[in-house]
Each structure stands twice: as C-alpha cells, then as structure tokens.
Amino acid sequence: MIEVENLCRRYGSATALDGVSFAAQSGEVVGLLGPNGAGKTTTMRILTGFMPPTSGRARIDGHDVVEDSLAARAKVGYLPERTPLYPDMTVEGCVTFWAELRGVKKPRPAAHEALRKVDLFGRRQSLVRSLSKGMRQRLGLAQALVHNPPVVILDEPTIGIDPAQVIEVRQTVKALGKEHTVLFSTHILTEAEQVCDRVVILNLGRVAAEGTPDSLRKTLFSGDRVAVQVQGLSPEAALKALRAATGVAQAEPDGVGFVVRGKTGVDVRPHVAGAVQRAGGLVIELRPIELTLEDIFLNLVGKGGN
Ligand SMILES: Nc1ncnc2c1ncn2[C@@H]1O[C@H](COP(=O)(O)OP(=O)(O)OP(=O)(O)O)[C@@H](O)[C@H]1O
Ligand SMILES: [Mg+2]
Structure with a gap:
C-alpha cells in the first residue's frame, strides 16, 4: 500500500507540492489526476525514491521512502514519463536485463511472466526498435513489473499512443489492480473513470478533490x-x-x-x-x-x- 502524509516539495522558491496527503490500499487502482504542472510527476518521483520531499512523509508497504529507501524501492515498480529503452535488444533480452538489475533470482522466467502480464509474450524475440509506441509503453510496464512488486506506479502510461493502443494499455493497467496496488497519473478524466477505483485530483500542488470517479463526477460536473x-x-x-x-x-x-x-x-x-x-x-x-x-x-x- 501507499501512504502519503503532508508531502511538500519546493524547487528553489517554487512550491511544487504543498501538503499532499492520500493513501492507496492493496489491490486498489488509484488515479492521480491533474492538469500540467499539478505535481503528479513530483509525487511519483518522491514515492519511487528518485528525489526526497522537502518535508512530509511517504511509505511504500510500510517502508519510509527516505529513512528506509532501499526496502521501499524493492517494493515498487515505476514507469517514468519517458522510459529509456535499448533499441537493439530483443524484448525478452531487455526485460531479462532489468530483472538482473533488480536482483531477481530467476531473471528469464520472471521476464516471461512480466511479458505475459502486459501481453507482449508473443513478441519476445522482436527487436525493441521494431515495436510500436503502444508496445514500447507495455514493454516499459513489463520493466516495472519484472520483480513482481506489490506497488506499481505509472506516470501517464497512455500519453502519446494511438486510441486503439490506449484502450489496450488501460485494460492492462486495470488488470494489474487485481494483484498490485496501482497508482497511475493522467490528465484525462474519462481515463481515470474507466480505470480507477478511486481518484485523487491534484491542482497547483494540493489535493483539490478525492473520491470514487462516480462521486467526483457528481460533484464536479x-x-x-x-x-x-x-x-x-x-x-x-x-x-x-x-x-x-x-x-x-x-x-x-x-x-x-x-x-x-x-x-x-x-x-x-x-x-x-x-x-x-x-x-x-x-x-x-x-x-x-x-x-x-x-x-x-x-x-x-x-x-x-x-
Ligand atoms: N526539476 C525541476 N525544477 C524546477 N521546477 C520543477 C522541476 N520539476 C518540476 N518542477 C515544477 O513543479 C511543478 C510540478 O511539476 P510536475 O512535473 O510534478 O507536474 P505534473 O503534474 O507531472 O505535470 P505534467 O502533466 O505536465 O507532467 C511545476 O510547476 C513544474 O514546473
Ligand atoms: Mg508529469
């Protein structure tokens, strides 16, 4: 599960996060919704240990992301806004490599399982360069899942891909909720409605609203x-x-x-x-x-x- 308490983050004199609190329980898909600059990526980078908060706390599966950073990081898979991929590797080679980096005991079977989850198993021998954008996004997802983390954090997983593949990626994210706690960000309300059990709306670094998509729709529309x-x-x-x-x-x-x-x-x-x-x-x-x-x-x- 994910717990965020009064998180603040400043960049110089600019305040990106100003007292953000929310939680995601296990088996829940939570959408972090907000316009450009709302603080979604900043929140996710703090949760995944890439950057400390200026103040406040965050825990992944009970581990503080600052004080207990290694343990917290082991429990989380992260799809960043832009995933670095190696174009000349095969799909399977790529995910196996990540599994090794993550210290997974049996990297190849773990890679296969992750590829099955994102529906790319059939393309495991393809070169990364031959994949469509949507497939690359799913490869990024496989990377985030390869060590089978209880918590998965995805930063705008459907951005920049065509509508048909958007649907596939959304289905994959939704299905992940069965086995993982999922936090994913989007600026598209309808996407959040389709995929999430619960939505946290960020605006200008603060939680503007929180609830099920249904209750939010009623309040906001x-x-x-x-x-x-x-x-x-x-x-x-x-x-x-x-x-x-x-x-x-x-x-x-x-x-x-x-x-x-x-x-x-x-x-x-x-x-x-x-x-x-x-x-x-x-x-x-x-x-x-x-x-x-x-x-x-x-x-x-x-x-x-x-
Ligand atoms: N490295 C940085 N240095 C200075 N300011 C930053 C930095 N990263 C983010 N910010 C600022 O922090 C605020 C929140 O940015 P963040 O990237 O978290 O928003 P976001 O919700 O992910 O937006 P987007 O939808 O555009 O990805 C913005 O005002 C942004 O300009
Ligand atoms: Mg962002």
Whole structure:
C-alpha cells in the first residue's frame, strides 16, 4: 500500500507540492489526476525514491521512502514519463536485463511472466526498435513489473499512443489492480473513470478533490454537455428549439452545430432529439462532449461554478 502524509516539495522558491496527503490500499487502482504542472510527476518521483520531499512523509508497504529507501524501492515498480529503452535488444533480452538489475533470482522466467502480464509474450524475440509506441509503453510496464512488486506506479502510461493502443494499455493497467496496488497519473478524466477505483485530483500542488470517479463526477460536473448538429432548420430556429427543450440549461452555436449543456443529472439527448424533430428539423449528430480535467477546472473557476 501507499501512504502519503503532508508531502511538500519546493524547487528553489517554487512550491511544487504543498501538503499532499492520500493513501492507496492493496489491490486498489488509484488515479492521480491533474492538469500540467499539478505535481503528479513530483509525487511519483518522491514515492519511487528518485528525489526526497522537502518535508512530509511517504511509505511504500510500510517502508519510509527516505529513512528506509532501499526496502521501499524493492517494493515498487515505476514507469517514468519517458522510459529509456535499448533499441537493439530483443524484448525478452531487455526485460531479462532489468530483472538482473533488480536482483531477481530467476531473471528469464520472471521476464516471461512480466511479458505475459502486459501481453507482449508473443513478441519476445522482436527487436525493441521494431515495436510500436503502444508496445514500447507495455514493454516499459513489463520493466516495472519484472520483480513482481506489490506497488506499481505509472506516470501517464497512455500519453502519446494511438486510441486503439490506449484502450489496450488501460485494460492492462486495470488488470494489474487485481494483484498490485496501482497508482497511475493522467490528465484525462474519462481515463481515470474507466480505470480507477478511486481518484485523487491534484491542482497547483494540493489535493483539490478525492473520491470514487462516480462521486467526483457528481460533484464536479454541473451537467453533461453534448454537441448537436441539425439539418432542415435555420440556425436561429434550431437554437430556439434547443433552448426550449426539457432539461437544457444552456445552448450555444459552436462551429457548424451547437453545444448544449444539460441541467445536473439530466440526460438531455432524447429531449434534444424530440425538440428538434417537433420543430421540423432532423438531428444528424448528438455526441457527448468528454471534458478534460482542464475543462472542468476552467468551468469551475472561470464561470463562477455554474
Ligand atoms: N526539476 C525541476 N525544477 C524546477 N521546477 C520543477 C522541476 N520539476 C518540476 N518542477 C515544477 O513543479 C511543478 C510540478 O511539476 P510536475 O512535473 O510534478 O507536474 P505534473 O503534474 O507531472 O505535470 P505534467 O502533466 O505536465 O507532467 C511545476 O510547476 C513544474 O514546473
Ligand atoms: Mg508529469
């Protein structure tokens, strides 16, 4: 498990972490969610022993990351923001090498097991240079898992890979939660919702909110937004119909269509479709808009929390 108590970290006069506390129990997947510069990487680097905190404490499986650093490090696997990989080694060679560095007793079987966990066993003879970005990311994951640590810490594991592979990596991370305590960072709220049991939201080096994705969604969202495109009505007539639809809090033109925000807890899509149809038009697109965490913060801060 992971315990973080009142962690502070300054870089010169800048404060990156300002009293962060949270915990992750064994078998739990916890998402560390926050916009750029929130302090996610700083938190993870402290937890993995790469850097000490300015003050506060952190423990991995009961071992203090500063006072008992070696024991703490043995219990944790880390996928950093950028994993250094050796392009001319085979996948299996690479992971076996890491296993040796980690002092694993039977490096090759351990490498095979890690490769199975991340679904790369079939590619074990391939050269690292021939792997796609998503596969490289999974190879990085294998590296983090090869000594079978109880705690796994992953810094933005899905960044920079294509959508199909993002889904695979998310599934892998979720599956890891069955055997490991997992802390992973992201700035994508929907990703956190899909993968995590619990979410800790960091903003400006502080915990801004914490809870299950469901409870956070209810607290943070002031109503879901949908993108709507209409045919057969003038823009004015379409806007009028949308604004009059049941459950609609707000409707504004946006590009060739409209953005509609529903009142809290209302799925406005059937109401929007019905209202447009009754006005004599046709809805040709009705798409939920996925808010990023940045959007939510902008919404909360910029518009007075409406
Ligand atoms: N080595 C450093 N020296 C000085 N300031 C730093 C250093 N590393 C991070 N910071 C600052 O600390 C703050 C937190 O950075 P951190 O990298 O932890 O954020 P993050 O949440 O991981 O962001 P991102 O989503 O962009 O990866 C930022 O303001 C950043 O500029
Ligand atoms: Mg980061």
